[in-house]
Amino acid sequence: MSREVEELNRRLLRARDAMDRAYAEPLNVRAVAAVAHISEAHFIRSFRAVFGETPHRYLQRRRVERSMFLLRETDRSVTDICFDIGFTSRGTFSRTFREIVGETPSDYRMGHEPMEAPQCFQKAATRPSVAAGVALKSSSFGDASKVAAP
Amino acid sequence: MINKLNVTSVWVLDKDEALDFYVNKLGLEKGNDVKQGTYRWLTVRVPGDPGVEISLEAPGPPVQDEATAAQLRELITKGAMGGLVFITDDVRGLYETLKKRGVTDFTQEPADNFYGTDMGVRDPFGNAIRILQRKKVADGAKA
Numbered sequence: 001m002s003r004e005v006e007e008l009n010r011r012l013l014r015a016r017d018a019m020d021r022a023y024a025e026p027l028n029v030r031a032v033a034a035v036a037h038i039s040e041a042h043f044i045r046s047f048r049a050v051f052g053e054t055p056h057r058y059l060q061r062r063r064v065e066r067s068m069f070l071l072r073e074t075d076r077s078v079t080d081i082c083f084d085i086g087f088t089s090r091g092t093f094s095r096t097f098r099e100i101v102g103e104t105p106s107d108y109r110m111g112h113e114p115m116e117a118p119q120c121f122q123k124a125a126t127r128p129s130v131a132a133g134v135a136l137k138s139s140s141f142g143d144a145s146k147v148a149a150p
Numbered sequence: 151m152i153n154k155l156n157v158t159s160v161w162v163l164d165k166d167e168a169l170d171f172y173v174n175k176l177g178l179e180k181g182n183d184v185k186q187g188t189y190r191w192l193t194v195r196v197p198g199d200p201g202v203e204i205s206l207e208a209p210g211p212p213v214q215d216e217a218t219a220a221q222l223r224e225l226i227t228k229g230a231m232g233g234l235v236f237i238t239d240d241v242r243g244l245y246e247t248l249k250k251r252g253v254t255d256f257t258q259e260p261a262d263n264f265y266g267t268d269m270g271v272r273d274p275f276g277n278a279i280r281i282l283q284r285k286k287v288a289d290g291a292k293a
Binding site: 005007012013014017020021050051073114119120 | 163220223224226227228229235255256257258259263264265268270272275276278280282
């Protein structure tokens with residue numbers, strides 16, 4: 001029993017890593033579930049049970065985290081960063097960023113200096129948590145097709 | 151006062167499998183491998199840097215009861231139990247070498263940053279490993 005749990009955890013982690021690698025591309029849940037060798041529905045349920053949030057929500061936070069790094073460490077425009085990280089609409093990006101981080105991308109950039117630490121630590125240290133009061137509603141990246149609520 | 155770091159540890163599920171990964175895939179060398187009763191004192195270290203040992207630890211009796219060990223194994227396989235950061239002088243070359251040796255769990259291919267180029271990989275159990283090649287700086291400049 002314990003062994004099955006560990007093996008599923010490891011496969012879900014592998015699938016999560018696949019999401020991280022392709023974070024700027026549209027999320028293909030079926031392809032990611034295939035990395036874990038389980039069905040799409042089972043993947044979404046299991047991911048949530050193990051990691052505490054749905055795959056869509058996780059990816060949304062990771063993209064925002066990446067944008068926080070780019071806002072602090074580079075001079076790229078907010079619009080360029082928005083498209084760099086996989087959003088297709090500047091408005092959706094700004095709104096999502098503000099929901100999760102608590103301020104607009106521009107205000108965040110103004111308030112933060114570059115950090116001297118490897119980016120993995122920087123991103124982990126500034127990783128946004130699910131903002132209080134933000135319901136776990138369906139996450140849309142501004143993609144053309146709306147994603148169904150998990 | 152403390153002079154050096156001597157041993158750090160990594161949680162693994164199986165010491166033989168861990169040894170195979172850290173030595174045959176990642177390229178570290180075996181340090182200690184000594185049986186003390188039921189406990190296997192097993193370490194690896196960076197070739198040419200003998201001062202720091204990485205102890206490969208597996209959850210279980212007698213140190214942890216089985217329920218605790220099961221909790222630990224769950225956390226390890228979720229990738230929640232920390233990791234290691236290494237320095238290399240050729241991260242892109244190492245990336246190709248790791249692929250040739252059969253490593254597939256890359257979390258991040260070599261990517262350039264302001265501090266250098268780094269990549270991310272996981273061991274078979276879920277532990278995160280970062281490998282960094284620092285950017286060369288001119289003498290006197292801040293690293």
